[in-house]
Amino acid sequence: xxxxxxxxxxxxxxxxxxxxxxxxxxxxxxxxxxxxxxxxxxxxxxxxxxxxxxxxxxxxxxxxxxxxxxxxxxxxxxxxxxxxxxxxxxxxxxxxxxxxx
Amino acid sequence: xxxxxxxxxxxxxxxxxxxxxxxxxxxxxxxxxxxxxxxxxxxxxxxxxxxxxxxxxxxxxxxxxxxxxxxxxxxxxxxxxxxxxxxxxxxxxxxxxxxxxxxxxxxxxxxxxxxxxxxxxxxxxxxxxxxxxxxxxxxxxxxxxxxxxxxxxxxxxxxxxxxxxxxxxxxxxxxxxxxxxxxxxxxxxxxxxxxxxxx
Numbered sequence: 001x002x003x004x005x006x007x008x009x010x011x012x013x014x015x016x017x018x019x020x021x022x023x024x025x026x027x028x029x030x031x032x033x034x035x036x037x038x039x040x041x042x043x044x045x046x047x048x049x050x051x052x053x054x055x056x057x058x059x060x061x062x063x064x065x066x067x068x069x070x071x072x073x074x075x076x077x078x079x080x081x082x083x084x085x086x087x088x089x090x091x092x093x094x095x096x097x098x099x100x101x
Numbered sequence: 102x103x104x105x106x107x108x109x110x111x112x113x114x115x116x117x118x119x120x121x122x123x124x125x126x127x128x129x130x131x132x133x134x135x136x137x138x139x140x141x142x143x144x145x146x147x148x149x150x151x152x153x154x155x156x157x158x159x160x161x162x163x164x165x166x167x168x169x170x171x172x173x174x175x176x177x178x179x180x181x182x183x184x185x186x187x188x189x190x191x192x193x194x195x196x197x198x199x200x201x202x203x204x205x206x207x208x209x210x211x212x213x214x215x216x217x218x219x220x221x222x223x224x225x226x227x228x229x230x231x232x233x234x235x236x237x238x239x240x241x242x243x244x245x246x247x248x249x250x251x252x253x254x255x256x257x258x259x260x261x262x263x264x265x266x267x268x269x270x271x272x273x274x275x276x277x278x279x280x281x282x283x284x285x286x287x288x289x290x291x292x293x294x295x296x297x298x299x300x
Contacts, residue, residue, distance in 0.1 A: 009187045013180075020177045027169050027294075031162065034299035040154070047295035054291045062176055062284045069115045072124045079128040083135040090143035 019061045156231035175204030176287045186273040
Protein backbone atom coordinates (compact mmCIF):
# COMPACT_ATOMS: atom_id res chain seq x y z
CA UNK A 1 0.00 0.00 0.00
CA UNK A 2 2.92 2.34 -0.49
CA UNK A 3 2.59 3.43 -4.11
CA UNK A 4 -0.83 4.94 -4.55
CA UNK A 5 -1.68 8.12 -6.34
CA UNK A 6 -4.49 10.42 -5.21
CA UNK A 7 -7.09 8.79 -7.45
CA UNK A 8 -6.44 5.45 -5.79
CA UNK A 9 -6.75 6.95 -2.34
CA UNK A 10 -10.17 8.39 -3.08
CA UNK A 11 -11.30 4.96 -4.27
CA UNK A 12 -9.97 3.51 -1.01
CA UNK A 13 -11.83 6.06 1.09
CA UNK A 14 -15.10 5.02 -0.58
CA UNK A 15 -14.39 1.39 0.37
CA UNK A 16 -13.50 2.42 3.95
CA UNK A 17 -16.77 4.34 4.31
CA UNK A 18 -18.79 1.37 3.02
CA UNK A 19 -17.04 -0.97 5.48
CA UNK A 20 -17.57 1.58 8.28
CA UNK A 21 -21.31 1.64 7.49
CA UNK A 22 -21.45 -2.17 7.46
CA UNK A 23 -19.67 -2.33 10.85
CA UNK A 24 -22.15 0.13 12.39
CA UNK A 25 -25.14 -1.83 11.03
CA UNK A 26 -23.69 -5.14 12.26
CA UNK A 27 -23.12 -3.64 15.74
CA UNK A 28 -26.79 -2.65 15.97
CA UNK A 29 -27.75 -6.06 14.56
CA UNK A 30 -25.76 -8.02 17.16
CA UNK A 31 -27.34 -6.01 20.00
CA UNK A 32 -30.83 -6.57 18.53
CA UNK A 33 -30.08 -10.30 18.15
CA UNK A 34 -29.16 -10.54 21.84
CA UNK A 35 -32.75 -9.60 22.75
CA UNK A 36 -34.19 -12.37 20.58
CA UNK A 37 -35.83 -15.29 22.29
CA UNK A 38 -33.40 -18.05 21.27
CA UNK A 39 -31.43 -20.69 23.15
CA UNK A 40 -28.00 -19.85 24.61
CA UNK A 41 -26.23 -22.08 22.08
CA UNK A 42 -27.97 -20.32 19.18
CA UNK A 43 -27.23 -16.92 20.71
CA UNK A 44 -23.51 -17.74 21.11
CA UNK A 45 -23.33 -19.02 17.53
CA UNK A 46 -25.11 -15.95 16.13
CA UNK A 47 -23.09 -13.41 18.15
CA UNK A 48 -19.77 -15.04 17.26
CA UNK A 49 -20.78 -15.28 13.59
CA UNK A 50 -21.54 -11.54 13.47
CA UNK A 51 -18.31 -10.74 15.38
CA UNK A 52 -16.30 -12.86 12.94
CA UNK A 53 -17.80 -11.04 9.95
CA UNK A 54 -17.02 -7.67 11.59
CA UNK A 55 -13.47 -8.74 12.47
CA UNK A 56 -12.90 -9.98 8.90
CA UNK A 57 -14.06 -6.63 7.54
CA UNK A 58 -11.67 -4.74 9.83
CA UNK A 59 -8.72 -7.07 9.12
CA UNK A 60 -9.42 -7.36 5.40
CA UNK A 61 -10.16 -3.75 4.49
CA UNK A 62 -8.99 -1.46 7.32
CA UNK A 63 -5.77 -3.44 7.83
CA UNK A 64 -5.43 -4.18 4.09
CA UNK A 65 -5.01 -7.93 4.57
CA UNK A 66 -7.04 -8.55 1.44
CA UNK A 67 -4.10 -7.49 -0.74
CA UNK A 68 -1.20 -7.91 1.66
CA UNK A 69 2.13 -9.66 0.98
CA UNK A 70 2.40 -13.43 1.43
CA UNK A 71 4.95 -13.14 4.27
CA UNK A 72 2.31 -11.54 6.51
CA UNK A 73 -0.36 -14.05 5.49
CA UNK A 74 2.01 -16.92 6.43
CA UNK A 75 2.81 -15.38 9.83
CA UNK A 76 -0.88 -14.84 10.56
CA UNK A 77 -1.90 -18.31 9.37
CA UNK A 78 0.59 -19.86 11.79
CA UNK A 79 -0.66 -17.58 14.57
CA UNK A 80 -4.24 -18.54 13.80
CA UNK A 81 -3.42 -22.26 14.12
CA UNK A 82 -1.91 -21.65 17.57
CA UNK A 83 -4.90 -19.49 18.47
CA UNK A 84 -7.22 -22.38 17.59
CA UNK A 85 -5.11 -24.67 19.83
CA UNK A 86 -5.66 -22.14 22.60
CA UNK A 87 -9.41 -22.22 22.09
CA UNK A 88 -9.52 -26.03 22.03
CA UNK A 89 -7.62 -26.55 25.28
CA UNK A 90 -10.78 -25.95 27.37
CA UNK A 91 -12.59 -28.53 25.21
CA UNK A 92 -9.99 -31.15 26.20
CA UNK A 93 -10.88 -30.68 29.87
CA UNK A 94 -14.54 -31.17 28.94
CA UNK A 95 -13.73 -34.49 27.25
CA UNK A 96 -11.83 -35.47 30.37
CA UNK A 97 -14.86 -34.65 32.53
CA UNK A 98 -17.07 -36.80 30.35
CA UNK A 99 -14.79 -39.79 30.95
CA UNK A 100 -15.13 -39.48 34.73
CA UNK A 101 -17.75 -41.71 36.34
CA UNK B 102 23.29 4.87 11.91
CA UNK B 103 20.19 4.89 9.73
CA UNK B 104 17.61 2.16 10.36
CA UNK B 105 17.41 0.16 7.11
CA UNK B 106 14.24 -0.51 5.12
CA UNK B 107 11.91 1.87 6.97
CA UNK B 108 9.92 2.60 3.82
CA UNK B 109 11.50 0.65 0.97
CA UNK B 110 10.86 -3.07 0.62
CA UNK B 111 13.42 -5.54 1.84
CA UNK B 112 14.11 -7.90 -1.07
CA UNK B 113 13.85 -11.15 0.91
CA UNK B 114 10.61 -10.41 2.81
CA UNK B 115 8.99 -8.18 0.19
CA UNK B 116 8.04 -5.80 3.02
CA UNK B 117 9.49 -2.82 4.79
CA UNK B 118 10.76 -3.65 8.26
CA UNK B 119 8.18 -1.46 10.03
CA UNK B 120 5.29 -3.39 8.57
CA UNK B 121 6.86 -6.80 9.19
CA UNK B 122 7.64 -5.68 12.75
CA UNK B 123 4.14 -4.50 13.60
CA UNK B 124 2.56 -7.66 12.19
CA UNK B 125 4.85 -9.90 14.25
CA UNK B 126 3.94 -7.79 17.27
CA UNK B 127 0.24 -8.10 16.45
CA UNK B 128 0.66 -11.87 16.08
CA UNK B 129 2.02 -11.94 19.64
CA UNK B 130 -0.95 -9.79 20.71
CA UNK B 131 -3.33 -12.33 19.16
CA UNK B 132 -1.74 -14.97 21.40
CA UNK B 133 -1.92 -12.70 24.48
CA UNK B 134 -5.64 -12.05 24.03
CA UNK B 135 -6.13 -15.60 22.72
CA UNK B 136 -4.84 -16.98 26.01
CA UNK B 137 -7.32 -14.85 27.92
CA UNK B 138 -10.19 -15.74 25.57
CA UNK B 139 -9.28 -19.37 26.20
CA UNK B 140 -9.43 -18.67 29.96
CA UNK B 141 -12.88 -17.13 29.44
CA UNK B 142 -14.15 -20.27 27.67
CA UNK B 143 -12.60 -22.47 30.34
CA UNK B 144 -14.16 -20.47 33.21
CA UNK B 145 -17.54 -20.26 31.49
CA UNK B 146 -17.67 -24.02 30.93
CA UNK B 147 -16.75 -24.72 34.55
CA UNK B 148 -19.20 -22.15 35.99
CA UNK B 149 -22.60 -23.22 37.37
CA UNK B 150 -25.44 -22.94 34.81
CA UNK B 151 -26.56 -19.36 34.30
CA UNK B 152 -23.80 -17.87 36.46
CA UNK B 153 -22.09 -16.00 33.59
CA UNK B 154 -25.45 -14.83 32.22
CA UNK B 155 -26.49 -13.58 35.69
CA UNK B 156 -23.34 -11.52 36.28
CA UNK B 157 -23.19 -10.47 32.62
CA UNK B 158 -26.68 -8.99 32.91
CA UNK B 159 -25.27 -6.50 35.44
CA UNK B 160 -23.25 -4.83 32.66
CA UNK B 161 -24.53 -1.81 30.80
CA UNK B 162 -25.31 -2.76 27.16
CA UNK B 163 -26.20 0.77 25.88
CA UNK B 164 -22.90 2.17 27.18
CA UNK B 165 -20.91 -0.67 25.58
CA UNK B 166 -22.84 -0.35 22.27
CA UNK B 167 -22.03 3.34 22.25
CA UNK B 168 -18.38 2.56 22.94
CA UNK B 169 -18.31 -0.01 20.11
CA UNK B 170 -19.56 2.65 17.69
CA UNK B 171 -16.99 5.14 19.08
CA UNK B 172 -14.14 2.69 18.43
CA UNK B 173 -15.34 1.91 14.90
CA UNK B 174 -15.52 5.67 14.23
CA UNK B 175 -11.99 6.10 15.59
CA UNK B 176 -10.75 3.41 13.18
CA UNK B 177 -12.37 5.36 10.35
CA UNK B 178 -10.80 8.70 11.40
CA UNK B 179 -7.46 6.89 11.78
CA UNK B 180 -7.71 5.73 8.16
CA UNK B 181 -8.65 9.27 7.10
CA UNK B 182 -5.61 10.72 8.86
CA UNK B 183 -3.37 8.34 6.91
CA UNK B 184 -5.24 9.03 3.65
CA UNK B 185 -4.78 12.78 4.28
CA UNK B 186 -1.01 12.30 4.40
CA UNK B 187 -1.18 10.29 1.17
CA UNK B 188 -2.88 13.36 -0.32
CA UNK B 189 -0.11 15.59 1.13
CA UNK B 190 -2.41 17.46 3.51
CA UNK B 191 -0.85 17.81 6.98
CA UNK B 192 -3.65 20.05 8.31
CA UNK B 193 -6.28 17.42 7.52
CA UNK B 194 -4.05 14.77 9.07
CA UNK B 195 -3.96 16.78 12.30
CA UNK B 196 -7.73 17.19 12.28
CA UNK B 197 -8.42 13.48 11.75
CA UNK B 198 -5.73 12.38 14.20
CA UNK B 199 -7.24 14.81 16.71
CA UNK B 200 -10.66 13.23 16.14
CA UNK B 201 -9.16 9.77 16.66
CA UNK B 202 -7.69 10.91 19.97
CA UNK B 203 -11.05 12.44 20.90
CA UNK B 204 -12.83 9.13 20.19
CA UNK B 205 -10.25 7.27 22.29
CA UNK B 206 -10.82 9.75 25.14
CA UNK B 207 -14.61 9.32 24.90
CA UNK B 208 -14.11 5.55 25.06
CA UNK B 209 -12.03 5.90 28.24
CA UNK B 210 -14.52 8.30 29.86
CA UNK B 211 -17.42 5.89 29.19
CA UNK B 212 -15.31 3.02 30.53
CA UNK B 213 -14.51 5.09 33.63
CA UNK B 214 -18.23 5.58 34.33
CA UNK B 215 -18.86 1.87 33.70
CA UNK B 216 -16.13 0.82 36.14
CA UNK B 217 -17.04 3.31 38.88
CA UNK B 218 -20.73 2.39 38.42
CA UNK B 219 -19.82 -1.20 39.21
CA UNK B 220 -17.69 -0.18 42.21
CA UNK B 221 -20.55 1.92 43.64
CA UNK B 222 -22.76 -1.15 43.51
CA UNK B 223 -20.12 -3.10 45.38
CA UNK B 224 -19.07 -5.11 42.32
CA UNK B 225 -15.34 -5.77 42.11
CA UNK B 226 -13.11 -8.24 40.22
CA UNK B 227 -13.32 -10.43 43.33
CA UNK B 228 -17.14 -10.49 43.27
CA UNK B 229 -17.40 -13.44 40.88
CA UNK B 230 -15.48 -15.44 38.30
CA UNK B 231 -17.28 -13.53 35.55
CA UNK B 232 -16.31 -10.16 37.02
CA UNK B 233 -12.74 -11.38 37.40
CA UNK B 234 -12.38 -12.18 33.70
CA UNK B 235 -14.46 -9.11 32.74
CA UNK B 236 -12.13 -6.69 34.52
CA UNK B 237 -9.03 -8.55 33.27
CA UNK B 238 -10.09 -8.52 29.62
CA UNK B 239 -11.51 -4.99 29.51
CA UNK B 240 -8.65 -3.68 31.69
CA UNK B 241 -6.01 -5.10 29.36
CA UNK B 242 -7.92 -3.74 26.38
CA UNK B 243 -8.10 -0.33 28.06
CA UNK B 244 -4.30 -0.37 28.58
CA UNK B 245 -3.98 -0.93 24.82
CA UNK B 246 -6.20 2.09 24.19
CA UNK B 247 -3.99 4.21 26.48
CA UNK B 248 -0.82 2.88 24.80
CA UNK B 249 -2.21 3.75 21.38
CA UNK B 250 -3.18 7.22 22.59
CA UNK B 251 0.38 7.93 23.78
CA UNK B 252 1.83 7.07 20.36
CA UNK B 253 -0.94 8.86 18.41
CA UNK B 254 -0.66 11.86 20.72
CA UNK B 255 3.06 12.07 20.01
CA UNK B 256 2.51 12.08 16.24
CA UNK B 257 -0.28 14.63 16.64
CA UNK B 258 1.98 17.10 18.48
CA UNK B 259 4.31 19.39 16.45
CA UNK B 260 7.43 17.64 17.79
CA UNK B 261 6.03 14.30 16.62
CA UNK B 262 5.10 15.35 13.10
CA UNK B 263 8.15 17.47 12.27
CA UNK B 264 9.42 14.43 10.38
CA UNK B 265 6.77 15.30 7.78
CA UNK B 266 9.08 18.12 6.59
CA UNK B 267 12.26 16.04 6.40
CA UNK B 268 10.96 12.63 5.32
CA UNK B 269 7.26 12.66 4.48
CA UNK B 270 7.16 9.11 3.15
CA UNK B 271 8.62 7.70 6.35
CA UNK B 272 6.20 9.74 8.45
CA UNK B 273 3.22 8.50 6.38
CA UNK B 274 4.46 4.96 6.89
CA UNK B 275 4.64 5.49 10.66
CA UNK B 276 1.00 6.57 10.66
CA UNK B 277 0.02 3.48 8.68
CA UNK B 278 1.80 1.32 11.27
CA UNK B 279 0.05 3.06 14.20
CA UNK B 280 -3.17 2.56 12.26
CA UNK B 281 -2.61 -1.19 12.02
CA UNK B 282 -2.17 -1.34 15.79
CA UNK B 283 -5.26 0.81 16.35
CA UNK B 284 -7.46 -1.34 14.09
CA UNK B 285 -6.27 -4.39 16.02
CA UNK B 286 -7.42 -2.80 19.30
CA UNK B 287 -10.77 -2.18 17.62
CA UNK B 288 -10.83 -5.80 16.42
CA UNK B 289 -10.28 -7.15 19.96
CA UNK B 290 -13.20 -5.06 21.23
CA UNK B 291 -15.42 -6.49 18.45
CA UNK B 292 -15.06 -9.89 20.20
CA UNK B 293 -15.03 -8.59 23.78
CA UNK B 294 -18.33 -6.77 23.34
CA UNK B 295 -20.54 -9.78 22.52
CA UNK B 296 -18.85 -12.35 24.79
CA UNK B 297 -18.94 -10.12 27.87
CA UNK B 298 -22.03 -7.97 27.41
CA UNK B 299 -24.44 -9.89 25.18
CA UNK B 300 -24.04 -13.60 25.98
